Amino acid sequence: NKDFDLTKKIVTVAILCVVAEFIVLTMSGSWIEFFALIIIFGIQLGFLIYFVKKLGYLNEIMKGVHKIKEGELNYKIEEKNDIYFSSLANDINNISEGLENSIEQRIKSERMKSELITNVSHDLKTPLTSIINYVELIKKEDNITPEYINDYINVLDSKSKRLKVLIEDLFEASKASSGNIELNMEKIDLTQLMRQSIGEMEEKLSEANLDLKINVPEEKIYIRADGRRLYRVMENLFSNISKYSLPNTRVYIDITKD
Numbered sequence: 001n002k003d004f005d006l007t008k009k010i011v012t013v014a015i016l017c018v019v020a021e022f023i024v025l026t027m028s029g030s031w032i033e034f035f036a037l038i039i040i041f042g043i044q045l046g047f048l049i050y051f052v053k054k055l056g057y058l059n060e061i062m063k064g065v066h067k068i069k070e071g072e073l074n075y076k077i078e079e080k081n082d083i084y085f086s087s088l089a090n091d092i093n094n095i096s097e098g099l100e101n102s103i104e105q106r107i108k109s110e111r112m113k114s115e116l117i118t119n120v121s122h123d124l125k126t127p128l129t130s131i132i133n134y135v136e137l138i139k140k141e142d143n144i145t146p147e148y149i150n151d152y153i154n155v156l157d158s159k160s161k162r163l164k165v166l167i168e169d170l171f172e173a174s175k176a177s178s179g180n181i182e183l184n185m186e187k188i189d190l191t192q193l194m195r196q197s198i199g200e201m202e203e204k205l206s207e208a209n210l211d212l213k214i215n216v217p218e219e220k221i222y223i224r225a226d227g228r229r230l231y232r233v234m235e236n237l238f239s240n241i242s243k244y245s246l247p248n249t250r251v252y253i254d255i256t257k258d
Contacts, residue, residue: 015048057085065092073100110177117174124167132160169232183226190221191255197234204242205251216255 057080064077073096077089135157144150175181198205198212205212241251 054082054085057082061085061089061092064089068092068096073103114174114177117170121167121171121174125164128160128164128167131156132164135160172229183229185224186227187222188225188227188230190223191216192220193227193231194234194253194255197231197238200235201238201242205238208242208245209248210241210245211248211250213250213252215253217257219257221255221257 061077064075067075075096076093079086079089079093135153138144138153139157144153172181194216198214245251
């Protein structure tokens with residue numbers, strides 16, 4: 001690996017220096033100087049071999065760090081009997097184990113959260129379905145008295161169906177957070193979808209006395225998206241506008257084709 005060729009480069013330079021020194025030794029005129037330089041040469045060679053071993057182990061550690069960085073969290077650096085680098089290798093191995101445990105705990109936590117939402121959604125849907133069915137049966141009854149009971153039934157019908165949608169959205173949100181959501185991509189007229197969203201929120205927007213300034217092209221603007229889920233996004237946006245905009249102010253909505 002080119003990134004970790006440090007040992008080869010240092011060894012090459014060191015050997016060249018030793019060879020050059022040996023050539024100088026052979027050209028020396030005095031035997032005493034020659035043998036003295038031979039001893040010095042031996043000491044240097046010993047240090048060279050020592051440092052080559054150290055650098056070789058450091059090279060192994062660097063390769064191990066690279067593997068861990070690339071995602072091989074189970075990779076373990078060999079912990080040799082080295083007073084300088086063995087503790088470094090041990091620390092890196094411990095970091096790897098800690099990171100792996102942290103990721104496992106996070107995945108477990110996300111899975112438990114997703115399962116909890118799924119189970120709660122299911123538990124809520126079952127009794128809610130019964131409520132909706134009973135409301136439908138009551139609506140089919142004739143001559144319900146007093147008359148205002150019909151208003152109560154309509155409210156129950158509306159709110160129960162709305163609650164059903166919210167529970168389904170909660171279930172969808174759980175799937176989205178775990179990456180298991182499936183999108184139904186289709187060709188959608190964005191302007192029409194926006195106006196539909198405004199129409200659904202018209203009552204809330206009117207209560208805040210907001211003046212909508214809509215600027216859209218004359219041509220139809222088509223996109224590919226999941227219409228139902230994109231509608232939920234717009235519904236959420238207009239809901240926030242109605243809740244948090246200052247009353248009696250203007251809201252600017254632009255659709256541009258880029």
